[in-house]
Amino acid sequence: MAEEKDEILIERFLEGDERAFNEIVIRYRKKIYWHARRMLGNHLDADDVTQEVLVQVYNKLKTFKFNSSLYTWIFKITSRKCLNKIKKNNIKKFFSLDDEHTEFLRTNVDIVKSFEDKEKLNRLNDVLNGISARQKEVFLLKRFEGMSYKEISEITGKSIGALKASYHFALKKILEKMENEE
Amino acid sequence: MKNKEKILRYLSGEMNKREIEQFEKEKTRSGELKKDFDKTIDLISQVQSLSDVEVNDAYFTGIIPKIKNRIEKSGRKKKVYRYSYATALLLIVLAGIYISINKNNGEILTETQMEKIINGEIPNELITDVLSTETIDLKDAEIKMDDFNFTEDYFKCFTESDFILFFNSLPDEELNELSDYLKKTKKL
Numbered sequence: 001m002a003e004e005k006d007e008i009l010i011e012r013f014l015e016g017d018e019r020a021f022n023e024i025v026i027r028y029r030k031k032i033y034w035h036a037r038r039m040l041g042n043h044l045d046a047d048d049v050t051q052e053v054l055v056q057v058y059n060k061l062k063t064f065k066f067n068s069s070l071y072t073w074i075f076k077i078t079s080r081k082c083l084n085k086i087k088k089n090n091i092k093k094f095f096s097l098d099d100e101h102t103e104f105l106r107t108n109v110d111i112v113k114s115f116e117d118k119e120k121l122n123r124l125n126d127v128l129n130g131i132s133a134r135q136k137e138v139f140l141l142k143r144f145e146g147m148s149y150k151e152i153s154e155i156t157g158k159s160i161g162a163l164k165a166s167y168h169f170a171l172k173k174i175l176e177k178m179e180n181e182e
Numbered sequence: 183m184k185n186k187e188k189i190l191r192y193l194s195g196e197m198n199k200r201e202i203e204q205f206e207k208e209k210t211r212s213g214e215l216k217k218d219f220d221k222t223i224d225l226i227s228q229v230q231s232l233s234d235v236e237v238n239d240a241y242f243t244g245i246i247p248k249i250k251n252r253i254e255k256s257g258r259k260k261k262v263y264r265y266s267y268a269t270a271l272l273l274i275v276l277a278g279i280y281i282s283i284n285k286n287n288g289e290i291l292t293e294t295q296m297e298k299i300i301n302g303e304i305p306n307e308l309i310t311d312v313l314s315t316e317t318i319d320l321k322d323a324e325i326k327m328d329d330f331n332f333t334e335d336y337f338k339c340f341t342e343s344d345f346i347l348f349f350n351s352l353p354d355e356e357l358n359e360l361s362d363y364l365k366k367t368k369k370l
Contacts, residue, residue, distance in 0.1 A: 055252050058249070059253070111238045171194065
């Protein structure tokens with residue numbers, strides 16, 4: 001059966017069909033999770049952001065204006081939530097507010113099955129950690145989500161020129177790190 | 183890598199049409215540029231492949247009930263907050279009404295008292311019938327009694343709260359007159 005268009009799902013949801021929301025979740029849950037995971041570097045925070053995003057989508061879907069695609073709208077929410085989470089984590093770290101238990105969960109709770117895969121993700125975190133959150137975001141949206149600068153601009157609110165510069169800088173740093181590790 | 187900057191500009195989309203054409207031509211001609219370019223693409227692919235991992239899919243299938251639960255909870259919270267705000271607001275309003283009623287008790291001038299004030303008679307009962315005991319110092323105010331047809335004795339028995347009530351009942355003309363006078367004497 002062919003997939004229903006996002007617009008149709010939204011209309012169905014607005015008419016009170018809860019199953020339409022479930023379909024939206026099924027369609028976007030992995031994308032949201034993986035973007036958050038790459039941005040935040042661990043499962044615990046990514047899970048929290050994924051749930052927050054989907055709850056917000058549920059609550060705000062009735063205000064969706066169809067000015068952008070549902071995909072970019074969801075990523076706009078995800079992006080904002082991830083950046084906020086990073087800020088909160090930094091503040092908590094600064095004031096040493098995170099307890100040992102949370103830190104333990106952050107490093108040990110995961111949905112990744114094998115040790116090798118965990119190592120791969122740790123390496124990705126390591127490579128991405130050398131750049132700022134904003135640059136990381138541009139790099140991830142472009143490389144991992146295959147978005148155009150126009151779409152990224154809609155999500156981040158930055159000009160295309162600024163995004164190109166961010167991507168250039170991010171790529172340079174990432175390549176340097178990869179070369180050094182070789 | 184010698185051609186790094188050039189490759190980065192190309193990949194970031196910072197080159198204009200002419201530069202792109204030139205870069206692509208050079209890439210087919212120069213073995214070194216081609217080698218550096220391929221190496222860059224390979225490194226980027228390596229970064230991307232770091233995310234190709236196998237995960238427990240049960241997490242994704244279990245996310246819908248989690249979200250529904252969260253939505254329900256947040257809805258309940260919102261309701262509780264709404265009721266709390268409404269209750270708090272109601273209490274504040276009731277407290278305000280109670281305070282204002284009690285504050286005015288014993289201070290509100292009766293019609294007879296007002297009449298006496300207007301007629302220039304001194305309502306003696308006001309002296310004991312007020313909560314506020316601050317009296318207005320007429321010497322400090324330097325108001326000329328002649329201007330307003332009130333005797334100094336009349337003001338002496340006046341408390342601050344009486345004055346405010348009386349002041350509020352002044353007709354516009356007199357009020358303006360008083361205001362102008364105070365402005366002139368730099369009291370306002």
